[in-house]
Amino acid sequence: MSKLVIFSWLYLLSIPLFAQDIKVAQLDCAYRNNPLGIDVLSPALSWKLQSAKHNIMQTSYQIVVSSSLSNLNKNIGDVWDTKKVKSGQSLQIKYKGKKLLSSKTYYWKVRVWDSSGHESGWSASAFWQMGLLNTADWKGAKWIAYEKLADSNVNSLPTDGKKDKYIGNNILPMFRKGFTVTKTIKKATAFISGLGHFEMSLNGAKVGDDFLAPGWTKYDKEALYLTYDLTKQLKRGENAIGVMLGNGFYYIPPVKERYRKLKVAYGYPKMICRLLIEYTDGTSANIISNQSWKTAPSPITFSSIYGGEDYNANLEQKGWNLAGFNDSRWKSSLLADGPKLNAQKEEPVKIFENFSPQNINPVAHGEWVYDMGQNASAIIELKVRGKKGDTVSITPAELLKADGSVTQKNIGGPSYFTYILKGGGVETWRLKFFYTGFRYLQVKGAVPSGKENPSNKSVIEALKALHIRNAAEQVGKFSSSNELFNKTFSLIDWAIKSNMVSVFTDCPHREKLGWLEELHLMGSSVRYNYNAAPLFKKALQDMKNSQLASGLIPEIAPEYVKFEWGGDMFRDSPEWGSSSILMPWYLYQWYGDKQAMVDYYPMMQRYINYLGTKANNHILSQGLGDWYDLGPKPPGVSQLTPMGVTGTAIYYYDLKILEKTATLLGKKADAMAYAKLALEVKNAFNNQFFDAKSRQYATGSQTANAMAVYMELAEEMHKNAVIENLVKDIRDRKNSLTAGDIGYRYVLRVLEDAGKSDVIFDMNSRSDVPGYGMQIAKGATALTESWAALPTVSNNHFMLGHLMEWLYSAVGGIRQAENSIAFKQIKIEPEVVGDLTSADVRYNSPYGKISCKWEKTDRTFTLEVNIPVNTTATIYFPVLPKYEISEEYNSTFTDAGIEAGKAKVAVGSGYYKFNLKYK
Known part of the structure; x- marks a missing residue:
């Protein structure tokens, strides 16, 4: 029997008498704070709450939306006023006010009431600005170009064969438009897209801090535009807009001397822009792209998303993007056709960490290798x-040869950057339309400052790597007493960051393609660490745009290439395409967002119907299977697990998720049909693969047994035996793994759910067998494509990083309770296994910060927990037969006894510090 020792008087003394019971702290519209370019008529509104007190729950709310800030400050909801609504909902509340208008800015705020009737007071004001809802809202703006690609040369979905046309190099153009502002400016907004990517400037200053804008898409279906507030940059009098364009995935130059994974040609670079200027007198004006804009070649002489970028500083035209520049030698822009435009909803790509060289070493032929210390997606600043x-050439790489020079054998080459100097002092150059993954840079044609320079080469004063990634907010943090786990966390995190751009790519160099399986397999790891919901939703749109008439979702989205090797092996694999069904459900589970299920339900239906046409007696056997598992051959297609196991298991799981989705959407007939088909698939799977004598599946591989249990294909009477077979296989291999890309997450999930995190600890604590420890021992600083960190494959890869989910959910103990949505009900259950003595883990959930910090000694266990306002939690403690629990601040929690050998208490929101003493 436990003894509760309460110190509530300490807690009461710690709270000021004037403390507000509840406060509205953060307002988001469509997952973003004060977003620009909203192009849906019912955006979702959410907020987070704060309180210094415990057990605070929202019971009512009021939202006010106004057409002006002055109206908002007067509490006049002339656009929408919900009045007081009795509801605890604080997430994903759909706007239901007056019809929203293109380009209009709306201001909003919220107040709430708690269960004691206390009012929060109004939140700080927030806003969102609408994008352009209809084609007519572009006010006549046209797509413009320097040159146009003939329709006969357009090749928007090439194969990886050698028959595609060589079209030749193209011009990387820049555009300018001068104009005069004669009135006092109230607000200025630019709506702009440039394909493949653009960089906009106003009066010589770069607009925004994004990179590689807009995000890349399936361009024959849509392109994205961005919205910028230019009020502070625009001035009364003479102004000038400047735009530079790069190729991106819109056009990949087929230059034989430079690396390319594929040859895409949607067209030559082009742009479209509308600048809306609103004046204080109530009038407005528009500056739109048309033939009056002037264009010329830029100093960028080559740019390829795969092959690199070249820049000739002698081609610069000083002042080209300033008012008053003489553009008489520039030509008028050509009018061009362009794809359908939608607002970019995901966060842009931006520059984050800067890396200076850790070592600089000479190699043959007077060249130098810079070691940046971290393998990351990056650009250079020279x-x-x-x-x-003088010409400086820089070659990036992940790995070195034995002689210390770089090798691109594993990432595709030649890929490099060149800069031609103009002379006259220190020159600074950054890549504009290219990025890659690298740790090392080999420099030709220059020497580092301070080194001998007998040939009088150019001198490098500084060379940095600037990490680029999607600007999704970081919402997670992990540290523990186990240094290998801390390094593993960093290893995985760098692979996530390096492959989180406008799509989730496989690697940041060789392919840069949106292989789909990791969206559902690595999704939980990503969501614990980053608020990437808009990027996941963008991935769903990419899948929809890439779906074939047959219903097939290809393995890559956006689909820029059809790989011919192996027939349809690299196009039709259920474990990849099933992201189209699983991701909407996961978005609902993690964020409470039902809209993805509504928007993409037809896509989901078409794909499940397609899988049905491919099934043979309900068994699916096509595709790649458990990619990169550890078998006797070099890694690749599944070796240890039959294709039918992984394909059919995911098919069954798809059907069960579709049954839940259909039920939630009120589609009862669909739900019944999916349930019926799921049962038929389950029976076929067990008849085909289950061995009742040995009580394991197919070959008994880790993947086969784990997926059967996780997907609930294994009958309840056999479940424990199958799990024990899984454990036995791992133990018999001296705690080493064999599961690959598809199976490993399910191995971890099944073991954790079965209370066997000790097995997970043991199998991820070795450095002498393939796994995270071996990768780190070999010097990897980002997750590698193969378990053994082979030098022939990518050494920065977005797969196999599933342990991050376990580090949060088990070591950190932060999990969502069963049937909870968006962490409304939380489960805190740290697994104290192996040599772990402490951990400090945080996750900023949709409701607010959840934290779990614990430390153990031989006779004590301390647990500090924060539970967000408007949520509840159940907390589990490791116990011995005799123990005593005390909590330092609050008496209002419930001792719920013992469950599965652990003490359990139920708590409301607030900060808690529990102390366990073992007798």
Whole structure:
């Protein structure tokens, strides 16, 4: 029997008498704070709450939306006023006010009431600005180009064969438009897209801090535009807009001397822009892209998303993006056709960490290798001085040869950057329309500052790597007493960050393609660490745009290439395409967002119907299977697990998720049909693969047994035996793994759910067998494509990082309770296994910060927990037969006894510090 020792008087003394019971702290519209370019008529509104007190729940709310900030400040909801609504909902509340208008800015705020009737007071004001809802809202703006690609040369979905046309190099153009503002400016907004990517400037200053804008898409279906507030940059009098364009995935130059994974040609670079200027007198004006804009070649002489970028500083035209520049030698823009436009909803790509070289070493032929210390998706920033016409060439790489020089054998080459100096002092250059993954940079044509320079080459004053990634907010943090786990966390995190751009890519160099399986397999790991919901929703749109008439969802989205090797092996694999069904459900589970299920339900139906046409007696056997598992051969297609196991298991899981989705959407007939088909698939799976004598599936591989249990294909009477077979296989291999890309997450999930995190600890604590420890021992700083960190494959890869989910959910103990949505009900259950003595883990959930910090000694266990306002939690403690629990601040929690050998208490929101003493 436990003894509760309460110190509530300490807690009462710690709270000021004037403390507000509840406060509205953060307002989001469509997952973003004060977003620009909203192009849906019912955006979802959410907020987070704060309180210094415990057990606070929202019971009512009021939202006010106004057409002006002055009206909002007067509490006049002339656009929408919900009045007081009795509801605890604080997430994903759909706007239901007056019809929203293109380009209009709306201001809003919220107040709430708690269960004691206390009012929060109004939140700080927030806003959102609408994008352009209809084609007519572009006010006549046209797509413009320097040159146009003939329709006969357009090749929007090439194969990986050698028959595609070589079209030749193209011009990387820049555009300018001068104009005069004669009135006092109230607000200025630019709506702009440039394909493949653009960089906009106003009066010589870059607009925004994004990179590689807009996000890349299936361009024959849609392109994205961005919205910028230019009120502070625009001035009364003479102004000038400047735009530079890069190729991106819109056009990949088929230059034989540079690396390319594929040859896409949607067209040559083009742009469209509308600048809306609103004046204080109530009038407005529009500056739109048309033939009056002037264009010329830029100093960027080559740019390929795969092959690199070249820049000739001698081609710069000083002042080209300033008012008053003489553009008489520039030509008028050509009018061009362009794809359908939608607002970019995901966060843009931006620059984050900067890395300076850790070591600089000479190699053969007077070249130098810079070691940046971290393998990451990045661009370079070069500061160099030298003679006019000197050329500096820089080759990026992940790995080195034995002689210390770089090798691109594993990432595709040649891919490099060149800079031609103009002379006259220190010159600074950054890549504009290319990025890659690298740790090392090999420099030709220059020497580092301070080194001997007998050939009088250019001198590099500084060379940095600038990490780029999607600007999704970081919402997670992990540390523990186990240094290998801390390094593993960093290893996985760098692979996530390096492959989280406008799509979730496989690698940031060789392919840069949106292989789909990781969206559902690595999705939980990503969501614990980043608020990437808009990027996941963008991935769903990419899948919809890439879906074939047959219903097939290809393995890559956006689909830029059809790989011919192996027939349809690299196009039709259920474990990949099933992201189209699983992701809407996961978005609902994690964020309470039902809209993805509504929007993409037809896509989901078409794909499940397609899988049905491919099934043979309900068994699906096509595709790649458990990719990169550890078998006797080099890694690749599944070796240890039959294709039918992984394909059919995911098919069954799809059907069960569709049954839940249909039920939630009120489609009862669909739900019944999916349930019936799911049962038929389950029976076929067990008849085909289950061995009743040995009580394991197919070959008894880790993947086969784990997926059967996780997907609930294994009958309840056999479940424990199958799990024990899984454990036995791992133990018999001296705690080493064999599961690959598809199976490993399910191995971890099944073991954790079965209370066997000790097995997970043991199998991830070795460095002498393939796994995270071996990768780190070999010097990897980002997750590698193969378990053994092979030098022939990618060494920065977005797969196999599923342990991050376990580090949060088990070591950190932060999980969502069963049937909870968006962490409304929380389960805190740290697994104290192996040599772990402490952990400090945080996750900023949709409701607010959840934290779990624990430390153990031989006779004590301390647990500090924060539970967000408007949520509840159940907390589990490791116990011995005799123990005593005390909580330092609050008496209002319930001792719920013992469950599965652990003490359990139920709590409301607030901060708690529990102390366990073992007798």
